[in-house]
Amino acid sequence: xxxxxxxxxxxxxxxxxxxxxxxxxxxxxxxxxxxxxxxxxxxxxxxxxxxxxxxxxxxxxxxxxxxxxxxxxxxxxxxxxxxxxxxxxxxxxxxxxxxxxxxxxxxxxxxxxxxxxxxxxxxxxxxxxxxxxxxxxxxxxxxxxxxxxxxxxxxxxxxxxxxxxxxxxxxxxxxxxxxxxxxxxxxxxxxxxxxxxxxxxxxxxxxxxxxxxxxxxxxxxxxxxxxxxxxxxxxxxxxxxxxxxxxxxxxxxxxxxxxxxxxxxxxxxxxxxxxxxxxxxxxxxxxxxxxxxxxxxxxxxxxxxxxxxxxxxxxxxxxxxxxxxxxxxxxxxxxxxx
Ligand code: NAD
Numbered sequence: 001x002x003x004x005x006x007x008x009x010x011x012x013x014x015x016x017x018x019x020x021x022x023x024x025x026x027x028x029x030x031x032x033x034x035x036x037x038x039x040x041x042x043x044x045x046x047x048x049x050x051x052x053x054x055x056x057x058x059x060x061x062x063x064x065x066x067x068x069x070x071x072x073x074x075x076x077x078x079x080x081x082x083x084x085x086x087x088x089x090x091x092x093x094x095x096x097x098x099x100x101x102x103x104x105x106x107x108x109x110x111x112x113x114x115x116x117x118x119x120x121x122x123x124x125x126x127x128x129x130x131x132x133x134x135x136x137x138x139x140x141x142x143x144x145x146x147x148x149x150x151x152x153x154x155x156x157x158x159x160x161x162x163x164x165x166x167x168x169x170x171x172x173x174x175x176x177x178x179x180x181x182x183x184x185x186x187x188x189x190x191x192x193x194x195x196x197x198x199x200x201x202x203x204x205x206x207x208x209x210x211x212x213x214x215x216x217x218x219x220x221x222x223x224x225x226x227x228x229x230x231x232x233x234x235x236x237x238x239x240x241x242x243x244x245x246x247x248x249x250x251x252x253x254x255x256x257x258x259x260x261x262x263x264x265x266x267x268x269x270x271x272x273x274x275x276x277x278x279x280x281x282x283x284x285x286x287x288x289x290x291x292x293x294x295x296x297x298x299x300x301x302x303x304x305x306x307x308x309x310x311x312x313x314x315x316x317x318x319x320x321x322x323x324x325x326x327x328x329x330x331x332x333x334x335x336x337x338x
Contacts, residue, residue: 002037007293010061011038012260014071016267017277022071024279024331025286028305031335034290034298039065043073045084052082054091062092062258067293069286070262074269082129089122094253094260095149096156097122097232098288101239101249106311107321111242114217118172118225118239119160120232121153121185122253127229145181145228150188156254157226158196164224168200169193172209172227172235185228206231210238217242236264247278247320250285252292261289275326278318280306283334305337312337 001007013022029036041058062068075083088094097120103112128144154171161169171189175182186203193201204212206227212219213235227235240249246265253260263281271277283306290299309316309330316333317323325333 004037006035006037007067007295008037008039008065009289010058010065010068011040012043012058012068012070012073013040014267015074016072016269016272018071018073018267020273020275020277020327021263021279021282022069024327024334025069025282027331028283028302028334028338029286032298032301032305032338034295034302036295038069043084043088045087052084052087054084054087059091062260066258067289068258068260069282069289070260071282072263072265072267074267086127086129088260089253092253092255092258092260093123094255094258095121095123096153096254097251098160098254099232099236099239099249099251099264100288101236101243103243104248104307104310106307107244107317109242109244111217113221114239114242115221116213116217116225116239117160117164117166118227118232118235119153119157120227120236121149121229122232123229124149125181125229143178143181145184147184147188150185150228151192154185154189154192154226155195157224158192158199161199161224162196166222166224167198168202168223170209170220170223170225171201171203172206172225172231173203174206174231175203176205182228189226206235209235213238214242240264245278245320246281247318248280248284250281250288252285252288259289259292261285261292275328276319277327278320279327279331280310301338302334305334308337309333 041061043058045052073084100117103114124144126143130142133139173182175186240246249264251264287299287303314323316325
């Protein structure tokens with residue numbers, strides 16, 4: 001908190017639609033008089049000794065402020081850079097990715113009653129980045145699962161379940177095939193569960209979860225799902241699809257000292273710069289951030305204004321929600337509804 005009573009938060013605006021949706025957040029925060037001062041940082045990667053690193057100023061800003069809001073970052077394919085998102089998660093040891101997904105009242109989809117939360121292991125699994133060519137035409141990619149990383153994300157899930165009063169953990173896995181790697185994740189959950197006698201622990205194969213979730217999502221309303229990295233990535237897009245798409249779902253990357261909040265979606269190059277992006281996902285991520293900072297009244301105020309705007313009809317919704325508002329007119333309407 002600075003002398004004016006404001007909290008400084010690092011802002012990574014991101015690529016593509018990141019610029020447009022970050023502007024929307026900044027405009028709404030000013031209008032709602034949220035006591036936050038943004039510290040924008042540039043995260044253009046630097047290659048130091050063949051390794052992707054973040055600029056020193058960006059790292060210092062996030063460690064100093066402890067909280068950051070981040071727009072999407074485009075990952076160049078096959079250019080020798082490790083994904084910047086992965087670099088961020090590793091640099092700040094953001095081991096748990098919390099992804100809630102809730103139906104939006106007033107925006108009709110085939111599912112009216114989705115209320116799920118999944119916690120994705122954020123540092124290893126198929127994302128360990130260990131890949132090599134054995135001989136031309138044959139590559140090997142290593143899925144790395146360790147007990148310490150499994151344990152910390154599973155323990156986080158148990159603590160989360162306690163705090164949101166959903167005393168039921170569901171581990172989503174494929175240990176029937178990946179017996180050692182997913183098996184370690186499953187066994188670690190059984191060990192951690194001994195410390196939480198008040199919380200029920202269940203297991204489900206990922207393919208079965210996909211089937212059941214798309215058949216009747218209410219079966220998952222009272223559980224906290226926790227799963228290895230790739231499954232969490234895929235399951236969260238699947239969940240977004242149930243409520244109206246990627247423009248709506250927020251997330252928080254949680255570590256011991258630092259948390260970075262971001263939308264689940266990417267930089268959407270197909271619509272970038274066209275005033276078509278839906279800022280809701282980043283706005284709802286920022287509301288998760290405000291609650292994390294115990295600024296709940298501001299989170300409620302902004303969330304209510306966003307939901308009221310979406311519910312008020314297609315003229316006030318962006319194109320991804322079958323509406324005809326632009327990013328700017330949608331933002332203006334939210335400000336009116338604050
Ligand atoms: P994407 O999420 O950017 O887009 C998928 C589809 O959803 C597109 O049709 C897009 O127009 C739409 N969409 C996404 N967000 C939207 C929004 N807010 N409003 C309206 N429509 C929206 O996925 P992609 O195209 O596979 O990836 C593009 C780039 O983003 C890639 O470089 C990828 O690596 C990166 N990415 C970054 C993150 C992150 O920063 N956390 C996450 C996913 C992908």
